[in-house]
Structures are given as structure tokens and as C-alpha cells.
Amino acid sequence: xxxxxxxxxxxxxxxxxxxxxxxxxxxxxxxxxxxxxxxxxxxxxxxxxxxxxxxxxxxxxxxxxxxxxxxxxxxxxxxxxxxxxxxxxxxxxxxxxxxxxxxxxxxxxxxxxxxxxxxxxxxxxxxxxxxxxxxxxxxxxxxxxxxxxxxxxxxxxxxxxxxxxxxxxxxxxxxxxxxxxxxxxxxxxxxxxxxxxxxxxxxxxxxxxxxxxxxxxxxxxxxxxxxxxxxxxxxxxxxxxxxxx
Amino acid sequence: xxxxxxxxxxxxxxxxxxxxxxxxxxxxxxxxxxxxxxxxxxxxxxxxxxxxxxxxxxxxxxxxxxxxxxxxxxxxxxxxxxxxxxxxxxxxxxxxxxxxxxxxxxxxxxxxxxxxxxxxxxxxxxxxxxxxxxxxxxxxxxxxxxxxxxxxxxxxxxxxxxxxxxxxxxxxxxxxxxxxxxxxxxxxxxxxxxxxxxxxxxxxxxxxxxxxxxxxxxxxxxxxxxxxxxxxxxxxxxxxxxxxxxxxxxxxxxxxxxxxxxxxxxxxxxxxxxxxxxxxxxxxxxxxxxxxxxxxxxxxxxxxxxxxxxxxxxxxxxxxxxxxx
Ligand SMILES: Cc1cc2nc3c(=O)[nH]c(=O)nc-3n(C[C@H](O)[C@H](O)[C@H](O)COP(=O)(O)OP(=O)(O)OC[C@H]3O[C@@H](n4cnc5c(N)ncnc54)[C@H](O)[C@@H]3O)c2cc1C
Ligand SMILES: Nc1ncnc2c1ncn2[C@@H]1O[C@H](COP(=O)(O)O)[C@@H](O)[C@H]1O
Numbered sequence: 001x002x003x004x005x006x007x008x009x010x011x012x013x014x015x016x017x018x019x020x021x022x023x024x025x026x027x028x029x030x031x032x033x034x035x036x037x038x039x040x041x042x043x044x045x046x047x048x049x050x051x052x053x054x055x056x057x058x059x060x061x062x063x064x065x066x067x068x069x070x071x072x073x074x075x076x077x078x079x080x081x082x083x084x085x086x087x088x089x090x091x092x093x094x095x096x097x098x099x100x101x102x103x104x105x106x107x108x109x110x111x112x113x114x115x116x117x118x119x120x121x122x123x124x125x126x127x128x129x130x131x132x133x134x135x136x137x138x139x140x141x142x143x144x145x146x147x148x149x150x151x152x153x154x155x156x157x158x159x160x161x162x163x164x165x166x167x168x169x170x171x172x173x174x175x176x177x178x179x180x181x182x183x184x185x186x187x188x189x190x191x192x193x194x195x196x197x198x199x200x201x202x203x204x205x206x207x208x209x210x211x212x213x214x215x216x217x218x219x220x221x222x223x224x225x226x227x228x229x230x231x232x233x234x235x236x237x238x239x240x241x242x243x244x245x
Numbered sequence: 246x247x248x249x250x251x252x253x254x255x256x257x258x259x260x261x262x263x264x265x266x267x268x269x270x271x272x273x274x275x276x277x278x279x280x281x282x283x284x285x286x287x288x289x290x291x292x293x294x295x296x297x298x299x300x301x302x303x304x305x306x307x308x309x310x311x312x313x314x315x316x317x318x319x320x321x322x323x324x325x326x327x328x329x330x331x332x333x334x335x336x337x338x339x340x341x342x343x344x345x346x347x348x349x350x351x352x353x354x355x356x357x358x359x360x361x362x363x364x365x366x367x368x369x370x371x372x373x374x375x376x377x378x379x380x381x382x383x384x385x386x387x388x389x390x391x392x393x394x395x396x397x398x399x400x401x402x403x404x405x406x407x408x409x410x411x412x413x414x415x416x417x418x419x420x421x422x423x424x425x426x427x428x429x430x431x432x433x434x435x436x437x438x439x440x441x442x443x444x445x446x447x448x449x450x451x452x453x454x455x456x457x458x459x460x461x462x463x464x465x466x467x468x469x470x471x472x473x474x475x476x477x478x479x480x481x482x483x484x485x486x487x488x489x490x491x492x493x494x495x496x497x498x499x500x501x502x503x504x505x506x507x508x509x510x511x512x513x514x515x516x517x518x519x520x521x522x523x524x525x526x527x528x529x530x531x532x533x534x535x536x537x538x539x540x541x542x543x544x545x546x547x548x549x550x551x552x553x554x555x556x557x558x559x560x561x562x563x564x565x566x567x568x569x570x
Pocket of ligand 1: 013037454455456457458480481482483484495496497498499500511512513514515516517518519522532533534535538550551552553
């Protein structure tokens with residue numbers, strides 16, 4: 001079985017998000033980049049499924065050379081090889097198209113992504129790849145088991161869950177529950193340096209969306225402090241002042 | 246030209262978030278001086294479909310096909326895109342729900358439409374452009390995206406548009422789409438819905454607790470407060486990681502982003518990753534025994550105190566308030 005895992009390179013979760021003075025660019029100065037936390041889950045499950053040497057795990061990333069540390073980390077965690085499509089990942093449509101084009105010519109049984117990238121949070125890439133490849137896509141899964149042909153999946157829905165059966169090939173986006181992230185060991189880190197990393201050029205596709213500007217949430221007014229004995233007053237304020245109950 | 250809205254149902258019923266999406270789509274139709282057409286898929290009763298008219302759908306395409314009884318996103322995407330083509334819809338609107346996230350990107354690719362996911366406001370049509378504001382960086386920021394394609398798809402975040410009723414009725418039409426076998430490759434074998442609980446992503450009121458509660462056995466006080474308010478319960482990441490609460494309650498940058506009217510945080514320190522998921526709450530109440538807890542900096546109301554003392558008192562106060570009003 002051939003498994004493809006899509007990985008994105010995102011600002012560390014502790015990053016304070018700021019923008020250029022004209023608010024059109026994200027300030028990357030001093031920002032530490034990491035492997036997207038959800039992609040770690042997808043990668044961990046792919047590696048578990050490949051155990052016993054029956055499958056191969058390829059990671060793919062659309063991005064510039066600055067994201068190679070993230071790709072090497074995925075290799076250190078246990079992917080067999082990696083592909084980087086050399087282009088700025090300008091939006092989900094562009095990224096998905098590149099990955100779909102690569103997958104078309106290389107034939108994968110299973111493609112996994114993270115539930116969302118923590119920078120653009122589109123939750124778009126998995127379903128777009130599914131559409132480009134005309135294969136089933138299942139978004140926000142919490143469990144994935146397979147007998148080699150058919151897979152059973154649990155997907156999250158508002159206030160509940162849905163059980164799904166599907167045959168290969170398909171694509172799914174992974175959330176918590178699918179697997180525990182794996183921490184690379186020394187051997188993994190050493191071998192990651194020599195594992196194959198192929199760099200390919202991007203293909204052209206029309207541009208449908210562009211990010212014009214950014215803003216940050218307006219700061220809240222100052223906090224009104226109450227004592228532990230003033231719970232009735234709090235309820236009163238929530239009703240009369242905040243008008244939320 | 247028209248605007249098309251997909252109206253998601255749960256067990257044949259529309260939720261408030263669906264009506265929000267219809268109100269939002271109607272506002273877009275008004276901006277474009279055109280009509281709103283709703284597409285419903287599944288088994289929804291006539292009475293329920295009629296309600297869509299009240300929120301501005303002038304026509305309601307009702308698709309009731311045995312093969313589409315469960316949510317098969319690939320087939321749903323085909324059906325919705327086809328309806329959009331047939332009706333000459335330039336804008337397709339849907340909810341940024343779990344299902345919407347599996348649907349909107351497929352529709353966007355089919356229609357070669359720019360997609361604005363996680364939208365939180367109406368489009369701006371100034372200077373012949375079409376821009377939409379969406380959340381980005383896991384709630385730490387907002388982005389303004391321009392959709393430059395002829396067709397557009399917008400997925401609206403829950404609790405980001407006011408319901409608006411109008412004095413109108415919609416015309417219900419049975420609609421029989423073409424369904425390809427190849428679109429039916431997934432089989433939904435079971436759907437489990439906790440109908441007695443309020444789903445966190447749509448909740449208007451949320452009571453959330455963190456490691457300050459010390460252990461899962463202490464969650465009763467949180468559940469009691471939530472029940473008194475009619476709120477959903479939530480938690481911080483370490484709490485769900487430790488298995489004290491289910492993963493689907495985990496709020497934050499790597500969990501669910503919520504935007505309720507009221508978010509009550511009990512025994513949660515207010516780490517940047519947690520705040521990312523709650524910053525668009527309208528009102529935030531923080532209960533923490535540490536006056537230096539960072540959460541107080543982003544709160545509207547705060548109580549420095551022991552959760553085990555304050556929360557039961559607050560529950561009593563809520564009950565007293567409810568019995569009077
Ligand atoms: C990659 C990454 C992603 C992350 N994503 C998320 C995320 O999405 N969501 C998230 O929540 N966290 C996330 N975190 C974790 C985050 O950094 C914090 O560790 C976490 O939010 C802390 O949870 P907490 O506030 O419950 O616990 P703590 O930080 O331990 O805080 C407990 C609080 O309870 C108070 N307290 C103790 N006893 C009482 C009492 N009796 N009464 C009242 N108050 C009391 C304490 O004063 C303290 O403020 C992430 C971390 C990383 C590294
Ligand atoms: N530039 C990228 N290269 C490869 N995979 C990506 C890229 N961006 C996003 N993805 C994948 O798509 C998932 C969802 O991303 P998004 O649609 O941006 O929320 C991520 O968790 C990754 O698995």
C-alpha cells in the first residue's frame with residue numbers, strides 16, 4: 001500500500017500574530033515554524049499503518065526551501081521519503097492542485113492530511129484534492145482502521161459522530177484521536193538526513209482568491225472584578241449589562 | 246443570476262445555524278439585488294421546509310432521494326453544484342460546519358469558484374471587488390480575502406450572523422438531480438447524535454473548565470452550571486489529553502474555535518493557544534484562584550476565588566434568576 005501524507009509548515013502555536021504596518025503581510029521575523037500539529041497526527045497514523053513494512057509513507061509539502069526543516073522532521077518521525085513542490089503555498093486551491101497532480105502520476109491508495117492548518121485554518125485541502133482526483137474525501141476523522149481493502153472511519157459531526165466504510169483509494173483529514181503524535185528518536189533524526197527528498201516545480205493554475213489584508217481582534221475593555229460573594233451580581237450584570245442571558 | 250444556499254439538516258430538522266446561514270445568504274442576495282434559492286437534501290418535512298421562506302428563501306429545491314439519506318459529501322457536492330449551474334447562481338453559501346467543511350471545497354473546485362471559508366461578515370462589493378472577512382491564525386487574527394472568480398463559495402462560521410425574519414413565503418419544488426454511482430463510494434453505516442446535549446460549535450453559552458478542577462470526578466459542578474444556563478460544556482487541552490473529558494470538548498488553537506455570546510472559563514490559566522479558540526466570544530467570564538492568571542487580561546468579568554466554592558454559588562444564582570424571569 002502507498003500512503004501519501006500532506007504536511008504544512010506553520011507558525012509555532014505560541015506565536016503572537018502581528019502584521020506589516022499596512023496590514024497586508026504577516027510578520028515572519030522571529031517566528032519559529034513547526035510541522036502543523038494535526039499533520040503530526042496524520043503522519044503518526046500513516047506510520048502505524050505501514051508497520052511491518054507492507055506500506056510506504058511519502059510526505060509531500062508545497063512550499064519554499066525555508067520549510068525543509070519541517071520536511072526533515074517528518075522524515076525523522078518515520079516517513080520513507082519526501083517531495084517538495086517548490087512554490088509559495090498561496091492558497092488551498094493552488095496547494096491542492098499541486099498535490100493532486102503529483103498523486104495522479106504516482107498512484108496512492110491512501111492520502112492523509114491534517115484537519116486544518118493552524119495558520120489559514122481552511123480545512124480545504126483534503127476535500128479539494130479529493131475533488132481534483134475524483135476520489136472520496138472524508139473530513140475531520142477521529143478514527144481510521146483498515147483491513148487492507150476496506151477502511152472503517154469515525155468522523156466528527158456537531159454533537160456526535162458518523163461511522164463510514166470506504167474502499168481505497170480515498171483521502172481523509174485527521175483530527176485528535178486518530179493517533180498519538182510520534183517524537184523522533186536519535187536513529188530517526190540521523191536517517192532523516194539521507195532519506196530521499198525530491199524537489200519538483202509547481203504547475204500553473206488560475207488564481208481565484210487573494211489575501212488582501214489582515215487585522216487582529218479589537219482589545220476588550222477592562223475587566224470588571226467581582227468577589228466570590230457577588231455571584232448574584234454577576235448574573236445580574238450578564239443580564240442587564242452584557243445582555244447575554 | 247441568483248444566490249444559492251445549502252440548508253443542512255440534522256435528523257430532518259434545521260438548526261439555528263442553518264437559519265443563520267439562510268439569513269446571511271438572503272442579505273447577500275439583497276446586496277446583489279437577486280433572489281435566494283435554498284437547496285435541501287435528505288428527508289425534511291414540508292412544515293420544516295416552509296420555515297426557510299421566513300428567512301428569505303424565495304424557492305426551496307427539495308431533494309429527497311434514498312441514496313442521499315445520509316451525508317455523502319461527494320454526491321452532495323455534485324448535486325449542489327449542479328443546482329447552482331442550472332439556476333445560474335453566482336454565489337453558493339453554506340455553513341462552516343463539520344459537514345460544510347467536507348462540502349464547500351469540493352463545490353468550489355467543481356465550479357472553479359473562489360472559496361471563503363470561516364466567513365464572519367457580509368461581502369464588501371465596493372470598487373467592483375468581492376471581499377469577505379474570515380478568521381485566520383486560529384482565531385488570533387482576521388483576513389480579508391478577495392474572491393476574483395466569476396462564481397463564489399462562502400462558508401459562514403456559526404454565531405456570526407443575526408437571524409432575520411421577513412414576511413415572505415418560499416415556494417417548495419421537488420428536485421430530482423442526477424446521481425452518479427461513482428459519487429456514492431462511501432457508506433455511512435451509523436450516525437450517533439447526543440440529542441440531549443448542545444453541540445459545542447453552535448452553542449450560544451459555554452461553560453469551560455481546565456486543570457484547576459483537579460480531576461474528572463469534579464466535573465459535576467461544571468455540568469450543573471451548564472445545565473442551569475442551558476450551556477454546552479468545554480475544556481482546555483490538557484484536560485482532554487488526560488482523558489478527563491472527550492476530545493470534542495477541547496477548545497483552542499488545536500481544538501474547536503468557539504464564538505458564543507458567553508464563555509465562562511473556570512480554572513483555566515489562559516494560555517495563548519487556549520485564548521486563540523475563544524477570542525471571538527462576545528462576553529468572557531473568568532473564575533480562577535490566581536489573580537495573576539493571564540485569562541483575566543482578556544475577560545469582561547472576573548472572580549478571583551476557588552472554583553469549588555464559586556461555581557456552585559453561581560449555579561444557585563443562575564437558578565434563582567431563571568425562576569424569577
Ligand atoms: C502545540 C500546542 C497546542 C496547544 N493547543 C491548545 C489548545 O488548543 N487549547 C488549550 O486549551 N491548550 C492548548 N495548549 C496547551 C496550553 O499551552 C496550556 O498548557 C493549557 O491551555 C493549560 O490548560 P489549563 O489552563 O487547563 O491548565 P493550567 O495552565 O495548569 O491552569 C490551571 C489553572 O487553574 C487555576 N486553578 C487551580 N486550582 C483552582 C481552583 N481550585 N479554583 C480556581 N482556579 C484554580 C490555576 O490558577 C491555573 O490558572 C497547546 C500547547 C501546545 C504546545
Ligand atoms: N503547503 C502545504 N503543503 C502540503 N500540505 C498542506 C499544505 N497546506 C496545507 N496542507 C495540508 O492540508 C491540511 C489542511 O490545511 P488547510 O486546508 O490549509 O486548513 C493540512 O493539515 C495539511 O495536511
